Amino acid sequence: MSLNNLEPQFHKAYLALLEKFNTNPFTFEEAEKVLEEASKSLGVKFSNKKEVLSELEKAGLLEKRPYEKDKRKKIYRLKENPVLKKEKLGKDELINLLKEGADIIRTAVDYKVLLLFLFYKAVSDKYLREVKKLQEERPGVNIEKLYKIANTRILNLYDTDNNKLLVWHEVKNEPAEFINALNRIVELNRDKLNRLDELIKRTGLPSLFEGENSVIVKRLINLFSRVDFSEFEYDILGDAYEWILYYFAPSKAKEGEVYTPIEVSRLIANLIEPQGEEIILDPACGSASMLIEQYLYAKKKDENTNITLIGQERNEVTAVLAELNFILHGIKNAKVFIGDSLLNPKFEEYIRTYNPDGEADKVVANPPWNQKKVYNETTLKQNPKHRDIFEFGYTTDQSADWAWIQLINYYAKKKAGIVIDSGALFRGGREKSIRENFVKKDLIDCVILLPEKIFYNTQAPGVIIILNKEKPEERKNKVLFINASKEYIPHPEEKKLNKLSDENIKKIAEAYREFKELEGFSRIVDTDEIKRNEYNLNVSLYVSPIDEEEKIDLNEEFRKLEELNREYTERFKKVEEYIREVLRIFGGLS
Template sequence: MLEPRFIKAYEILKEKFGYFPFTYENAEKVLKVKYENVAEVLSKLVNAGYLEKKQDSKDKRKKIYRIVDKMEKINRLTKDKLISLLKQGADLIRTQVDYKVLLLFLFYKAISDIYLKTVEKLREEHKDLDDEDVYILANEEVLELYDIENNKLYTWNNVKNSPEEFINALNRIVELNRGKLEGLQELIRRTGLPSLFENENKYIVQQLIDLFSKVDLSSVDYDILGDAYEWILNYFAPTKAKEGEVYTPKEVNKLLAYIIEPKDGDIILDPACGSASMLIEQYKFNNNVVLVGQERNEVTGILAKLNIILHGITPSNAKIFIGDSLVNPKFESFLKELKRDKANKVVANPPWNQDGYTEDVLKNNPKHSEIYKYGFPNKNSADWAWIQLINYYTQEKAGIVIDTGALFRGGRERAIRKKFVDEDLIDAVILLPEKIFYNAQAPGIILVLNKNKSEERKGKILFINASNEYINHPEIRRLNKLSDENIEKIAKAYKKFKDVDGFCKVVDIEEIKKNDYNLNVSLYVSPIEEGEEIDLKEVYNELNKLHNEYLNKFEVVKSYLEEINKIG
């Protein structure tokens, strides 16, 4: 239920703009007198279906809002309603069906509905064209769901009633969209979807199909579709973390975006992109960027591709590669297509303490002598292999989420770390709170690399101890979470580059050298422990009372001793 204050804001906007489009700046002028956080108001109204948000056709950086009338809102599928539907789906599958089936169905239904809505629009615009020509145009605008060769349409509604047709349709869509959906067939195979239609779980799958068939996803904004997709990833993350799957919390991705600050035209790289959530958060910060990612796991890589499509990011603005970045950085070919050899910014949460990457393995990378020029780490942890790879492909700035041990371990890691410090590549080290990662209780850190340090930052490293910057996770009791206020405080401290007692400190590199290149944050700044407030008068009275009791007892004991002496 939307709070009354947001309903009031809706009424103010409706009275001012009617059903004409308006920008954030227009809304701010109208609402800022009564509402301190206009961005929050607009976000709430969009998510509740009271406002429609679209990209400005002339300036992609701007968002255009429009009032949704009440009758339209009644029939509109909001973010809350969609999440509610997905919760029903999650309850259906429980532990019996791979959760990725839910992701697959959301993607297929959404793309099918968007495709059919596009067909309707094209029919209105091109009344002289027959259905086949309209389908061909829709293929170009969305994805190829019309098979020209076989004159067949593969949308959800066309195949939902036939298990065999359903699987055939998905496989054919992969073939029709070569270059966009590689790996989708492997995802279908890994989820066991074909056999699910035949074994004891067929009723669950049919219920899932019936559930998704009830809704039309064509009118849902890409932002909401993308958030729904990530809701599924987030919902199952605690369970899948136990099986080794890694999912970076959304708020950590958001913090990285504030630190990295993607600018217009930037190329943003993530060489260990997982489901691409970190890259997508950079895109939300500034959608005039190009995203490049690589993921070693084939299934996770296709989940990343689907995630990007459902966020409405065009293929020209994003490219995901499958492969091991440490030994075979395939993304380099795309950088060359863009006439670049490095990305402007790099973000990543690579696997922590990954073993097996010995010198012999890393030498399989054709550019190993350039990338790993500071040295090869030991076989028990590839943390500093990842940091070197990221540093090599960074033109300006990088944000790396990594294990705290990378800051102080000795041996080969210390030798590599020393060179990073000596060459003034490290801009900041941010200690995160514990229990915010689904697969690790330990606190991680964000290591910020900066190749364009301002004069005030040169020869120095900022240490931020954000170990106390968290709230209790609202849904998972054993976890903590960064709030918007926590994120803002950390990001502001990074930008200001000033000392704050108990929170952050600017440290000269010479001091770090004296500490044997130890970058452990708590060595340089520790939170101020909040002492208990003491009432001196109350303490005095208590001590005085104890003192008087002592004197009374002393006199009693003294009298006993005197009596004993007399008897003796």
């Protein structure tokens, strides 16, 4: 029997004992104490400790022998499980490992520590795998030279100034060295890990190695040390990283963190169709999940895609998460800037190194919705290019939605996909004036109403606006409205949420690409009609789902009516008999 075939409670017992003793000997009393502690932390009750050890022995994972000091007692030793050590694990096994990590930290430690550890262990293992490959290719070459080559291919994990290797396994057992190594890695990789030190500081990692939390950190280090992450392809490592973000998104949404559901990012990719050597920009990139979905879409179409991803994020810690996300996905053509894109778009000069006019081929974004008391005409004029960017007008401090849309439009050379609050489609005042200009300039290609309850931080449905500066003739002066409010499935993990399925995404994307009308789902509308509606872009105004009419079987309904009438008549007769009998007894009837 292997570890993976054990019942869950014995599986967890083995891992708890392995974490504590490794393959060192231990007594029954020591095992009992460890399992008791594990019962509390894992939520699994190991009521019969002897049964646990017996099951592990049967599985070939434990050996016992007489205790030299007292022959009546036994000494135990774990066997390192060959499946755990050598088998190439799949994505499901990796996710299960991360779930264990999530259970370990619970609410005691910032979830970003999981992201940090995943990154550090994965790049360390990839680095050592590359060194081993180089040794096979270049036998006899000095190991330091091989380290230097691996530095150029993975990350700088060999400190040439101090002749020191900074990988995970070199420092995992020394808290001070662990932190020093991470900080030195930041210094050696400033171009790729601009603010990793800020993430280390914000998670409180240095202090976590002390006091009560040191036990949690040690357990996490042991957990990640069990697996060789070099066995995983970058796409799987990236999926694992995204899984952590996704797993904690519902709880973090309550604290103000925003995470775009991955299926919404995937839908955007299916709508704007990134490809070839295009430059894709996200001026509010968050952890870069939406940008990465554009990369994955392009890669699926062409394995050799040379797409370039550029993002800007106001929160510096979130920007670091984006940088790590790119690395774990194996994406080299990616850059993240830190700052407020509406006031200071730092990415423009970088884009000019690819495209002299400073425009990205396509722009995607899920900017903050309906921001109040943040931007107004005065603040937006701080942007050096405000006259060009906000050519259709400045928004008030009641909502920045159309400030974001104008920024995105300005930097999009071809197309843009924007997720925004549905109120942006119909609010009046300055927003209406800006919206009118977008319609008159024929910039809006499609407006999609999404289902409600698919975002973690709001139950509002949200919309997607597709801008297109290269409309083909048949699309000119027309807007495709898609009402996808019914296109969802219940969320498999969050009961109060919905989710876009692959079929939902396919249906929406096909309707957009084929520019077709489907009754109750999509409709092509001339801009003249939109003008008559005072530039109201509310999707429900143009297309509403067809209410499913209940099919009525008249024969069946008549049969039910007759049955009800029969039951009524029978009961009426019984009640009448009772009343007559009561009245007869008391003299009311003869």
